[in-house]
Amino acid sequence: MPEAASSKIPVTVLTGYLGAGKTTLLNRILSEPHGKKFAVVVNEFGEIGIDNDLVVGADEEVFEMNNGCICCTVRGDLIRIIDGLLRRKNDFDGIIIETTGLADPAPVAQTFFVDETVGAKTALDAVVTVADAKWLKDRLKDAPEAKSQIAFADVILLNKTDLVTETELKDVEMRIRAINPFARIHHTQRSEIAIDKVLGQGAFDLDRITAIDPDFLEGGHRHFHDEDMRSYSFATDKPLDPDKFFPWIQELTQREGANILRSKGILAFKDDADRFVFQGVHMILDGDHQRPWRADEAKVSRIVFIGRQLDAAALEKGFLSCVA
Amino acid sequence: MTSQSSTPSSLTSKLRRLDLGGAVVGLRFLGATAGFVLGEGEIVLVDAEETRVEAHKGAVLSVAGDDRRLLTGGDDGRVVATTADGAMQALFEQKGRWIDQVAAGADGTVAFSAGKTAHFLPVKGERKSHDFPSTVGGLAFAPKGTRLAVAHYGGVSLWFPNAQAKPEFLEWKGSHRGVLWSPDMRFVVTTMQEAALHGWRLADGGHMRMSGYPSRVTSMAFTAGGKFLATSGSSEAILWPFASKEGPMGKQPSMLAPRDVRVSSVAAHPRDEVVACGYEDGLVLMVRISDGAEILLRAPDGAPVTALAWRGDGGALGIGTESGAAGLIAF
Ligand SMILES: [Zn+2]
Numbered sequence: 001m002p003e004a005a006s007s008k009i010p011v012t013v014l015t016g017y018l019g020a021g022k023t024t025l026l027n028r029i030l031s032e033p034h035g036k037k038f039a040v041v042v043n044e045f046g047e048i049g050i051d052n053d054l055v056v057g058a059d060e061e062v063f064e065m066n067n068g069c070i071c072c073t074v075r076g077d078l079i080r081i082i083d084g085l086l087r088r089k090n091d092f093d094g095i096i097i098e099t100t101g102l103a104d105p106a107p108v109a110q111t112f113f114v115d116e117t118v119g120a121k122t123a124l125d126a127v128v129t130v131a132d133a134k135w136l137k138d139r140l141k142d143a144p145e146a147k148s149q150i151a152f153a154d155v156i157l158l159n160k161t162d163l164v165t166e167t168e169l170k171d172v173e174m175r176i177r178a179i180n181p182f183a184r185i186h187h188t189q190r191s192e193i194a195i196d197k198v199l200g201q202g203a204f205d206l207d208r209i210t211a212i213d214p215d216f217l218e219g220g221h222r223h224f225h226d227e228d229m230r231s232y233s234f235a236t237d238k239p240l241d242p243d244k245f246f247p248w249i250q251e252l253t254q255r256e257g258a259n260i261l262r263s264k265g266i267l268a269f270k271d272d273a274d275r276f277v278f279q280g281v282h283m284i285l286d287g288d289h290q291r292p293w294r295a296d297e298a299k300v301s302r303i304v305f306i307g308r309q310l311d312a313a314a315l316e317k318g319f320l321s322c323v324a
Numbered sequence: 325m326t327s328q329s330s331t332p333s334s335l336t337s338k339l340r341r342l343d344l345g346g347a348v349v350g351l352r353f354l355g356a357t358a359g360f361v362l363g364e365g366e367i368v369l370v371d372a373e374e375t376r377v378e379a380h381k382g383a384v385l386s387v388a389g390d391d392r393r394l395l396t397g398g399d400d401g402r403v404v405a406t407t408a409d410g411a412m413q414a415l416f417e418q419k420g421r422w423i424d425q426v427a428a429g430a431d432g433t434v435a436f437s438a439g440k441t442a443h444f445l446p447v448k449g450e451r452k453s454h455d456f457p458s459t460v461g462g463l464a465f466a467p468k469g470t471r472l473a474v475a476h477y478g479g480v481s482l483w484f485p486n487a488q489a490k491p492e493f494l495e496w497k498g499s500h501r502g503v504l505w506s507p508d509m510r511f512v513v514t515t516m517q518e519a520a521l522h523g524w525r526l527a528d529g530g531h532m533r534m535s536g537y538p539s540r541v542t543s544m545a546f547t548a549g550g551k552f553l554a555t556s557g558s559s560e561a562i563l564w565p566f567a568s569k570e571g572p573m574g575k576q577p578s579m580l581a582p583r584d585v586r587v588s589s590v591a592a593h594p595r596d597e598v599v600a601c602g603y604e605d606g607l608v609l610m611v612r613i614s615d616g617a618e619i620l621l622r623a624p625d626g627a628p629v630t631a632l633a634w635r636g637d638g639g640a641l642g643i644g645t646e647s648g649a650a651g652l653i654a655f
Contacts (some may be wrong), residue, residue: 059440061459063499066497066516076459077459080459080461083424087347088383116539182465211338
C-alpha cells in the first residue's frame with residue numbers, strides 16, 4: 001500500500017559516538033531553509049542551537065519485551081513521546097531522534113515495528129550515523145556501541161575528513177565496509193551535507209529495496225576477517241521454495257536473532273512472477289511481494305546479514321538448502 | 325460464531341450528532357454536562373449548548389476526573405481542572421515537562437506524573453512527590469483512601485503518599501501502561517505493551533495473566549459491582565470474570581458483540597450489567613452482559629471510537645471519535 005506508507009510521518013534516527021559531530025548535523029538540518037518543521041527528540045537539552053518548540057527530552061528507557069529474549073528490546077519512552085507528538089500531528093513534517101553516543105540503535109528501530117500505534121502512524125526512514133574519520137578506528141576497537149552504530153546505519157557521515165590523510169580515510173572506509181557494505185557513505189567536514197542525503201531515504205521501505213549490491217572494497221573482506229562484527233552475503237540463481245525458506249529464516253532469526261543486527265533479501269520463488277523482498281532487525285522480520293521481475297533482470301535471490309559471531313558456512317548451507 | 329439474534333434493535337435515531345473539529349482523546353460527564361477533551365488542547369462542554377475552552381496550549385496527554393471536574397495533563401507542563409461552567413484552574417505547571425498521567429481521587433485529591441516522578445496533591449496541605457524506577461505509564465487511585473497504583477516498567481508500585489514507607493512493589497516483567505483497581509480493591513490490573521493484561525491478587529500477590537488479544541488493550545473498565553472487567557483489543561468485547569475471590573484465573577472470559585473489526589473503546593454502565601462498545605470503524609453498540617443482546621447506538625463512519633462515557637446516573641452515553649465526529653444519546 002504505497003499510499004498508506006507515504007502518509008506516515010518519517011522518522012530519522014541520528015546516532016554517532018561522542019564528539020563525532022551528531023549535534024552539529026542536527027543543528028544543520030534544523031537551520032536549513034527547507035520549509036519543513038521537525039519534532040526533535042533529544043537526550044541532552046541545551047545543545048540545540050535552534051529555537052524549536054517541538055524539542056522533547058527523552059530518557060532512553062529500554063525495556064525487554066516479556067518474551068524472555070534479550071534482543072527484543074524497545075524504547076518505552078519513545079512510544080510515549082511519539083504517542084504524545086501524534087496528538088499534534090499537523091504541526092510537523094518529520095521526527096528526528098537523536099540518541100546518546102553510547103546508545104545501541106536496535107531498540108530505537110524495533111520500537112517502530114513492535115508498537116502498533118507508532119507503526120501505524122510513523123515510519124522509520126533511516127538510521128544515520130555520524131563517525132569521526134580520525135577516531136573511528138580506535139572506537140571500533142574499544143567501544144562495542146560504536147560498532148553497533150556502524151553496523152546498523154543506512155547512511156554514514158564520515159566526518160572531519162580534513163583531519164586525516166587520504167590513506168587514513170581509505171583505511172577507515174574499508175573498516176566500515178567490512179562491517180556494513182550497504183550504508184551510503186558520505187565524506188563530510190563539520191557535518192556539512194545536503195539535507196536530502198540524510199532525510200527521505202526510505203531505508204526501511206520494502207518498496208524501495210531495489211538491489212542488494214554489497215559494496216565490498218577490494219580486499220576489505222579478507223583484510224578484516226577477524227572482525228567480530230561483519231556482513232555475510234549469499235546468492236543463488238536457482239529459484240527458492242517458500243515452504244523451505246520461511247521456516248528456515250524464522251528458525252534462524254529466533255535462534256540467532258541476538259547476533260543478527262540487520263538482514264535484507266530479494267528473493268525469487270519458484271512459480272512466482274513477483275520479487276519477494278524482506279528486511280529485518282534482530283528477530284523482527286518484515287517482508288512482502290514487491291513487483292514482477294522484469295524481463296531484463298536476472299532472477300537471482302540474494303540475502304545479507306550484518307551480525308556478530310555468525311557461522312558463515314552454516315548460513316550459506318541453510319540458505320542454499322531452500323532451493324526448490 | 326454468528327450472532328443468533330435477529331436484526332439488532334437500533335437507537336441511532338436518538339443520537340445527537342456533534343462535530344467537534346478535532347480528535348477526541350477523553351470524555352467525562354460533569355453532572356449533566358458532557359466534557360469532550362480534544363487532543364490539541366480544547367475542551368468542549370456540551371449540555372443544551374456547546375461551550376469551548378482552551379485548557380492547554382499544546383497536546384493533551386491524559387484525561388481523568390470525577391463528576392465535578394475534568395482533569396487534563398498536557399505537553400505544556402500543566403495540570404488543569406475544568407468545571408461544567410467552563411471555569412479552568414491550573415493545579416500545577418512546570419515548563420518544559422510533559423504531564424503524562426493524571427488521576428482523580430476521592431474528595432478532590434489529584435495525582436499526576438511527569439516522566440518518572442509522580443505527584444500527589446491533597447485538597448489541603450503540601451504536594452507529595454515520589455520518583456519511581458522508570459517512567460510512569462499509568463496512575464490510579466484506590467477506590468477508597470489515598471493509595472495510588474503506579475504502573476511502570478517491570479510492574480506496579482502501590483504508593484501511600486501520606487506515609488514514609490517505601491511503596492509496595494508488584495513485579496511483572498515488561499512495560500505496564502494503563503492501571504486499574506477493582507472496585508472491591510482486591511485486584512490491580514494493568515494493560516501491557518504486549519497484547520495482554522496482567523493482574524495481581526493483593527491478598528496473596530497471586531499473578532493473573534490475561535492474554536490472547538490480537539492487539540494491545542487500550543481501554544478497560546470494571547462493570548457495575550465489579551463482576552467483570554470489560555476490555556478492548558479484540559474483535560469482540562472481552563469480559564474477564566472477577567466475581568470470585570480468585571479472580572479470572574482458570575476461567576474463560578465472556579465474549580460479547582463479535583464483529584469483523586476491533587473494539588477500540590469500552591465503558592461500563594454505572595448501575596446495570598451493560599457495557600457500551602465502540603469499534604475501530606466508528607460503530608457503537610450497547611450490550612447486555614447476561615444474554616449478549618445488542619442495541620445499535622451509532623452507525624459506522626470509518627473513524628475509530630476513541631472515548632466513551634456514561635453519565636453518572638446511566639441515563640446518557642457520550643461518544644468521541646478520532647475524526648472529531650461525536651455524539652450524545654439519552655435513554
Ligand atoms: Zn529477541
